Amino acid sequence: MFLYVGDYWVPFPSSEYGGNWVVMAENEEQCIDLLKEVCYYEDYYGGILDAVKKAKVFQLDDSTVRDKPHVVEYFFT
Numbered sequence: 001m002f003l004y005v006g007d008y009w010v011p012f013p014s015s016e017y018g019g020n021w022v023v024m025a026e027n028e029e030q031c032i033d034l035l036k037e038v039c040y041y042e043d044y045y046g047g048i049l050d051a052v053k054k055a056k057v058f059q060l061d062d063s064t065v066r067d068k069p070h071v072v073e074y075f076f077t
Contacts, residue, residue, distance in 0.1 A: 006055030009047030019076035
């Protein structure tokens with residue numbers, strides 16, 4: 001399992017101040033799918049792939065992970 005930390009992909013002016021997100025997922029594809037669930041703008045789904053590719057990624061210790069994959073936190077403007 002991995003922790004992905006990245007910047008919001010929706011450009012100004014649709015997103016005035018940007019934002020960030022944190023997702024716990026098994027792979028990039030799952031991370032993208034989870035971010036689509038919280039995206040306000042379907043027109044910008046294409047930017048999610050690039051945002052995930054640019055994200056900081058941290059491997060989690062599988063012996064301590066008790067949660068299923070999910071969006072841990074996000075702040076979008």
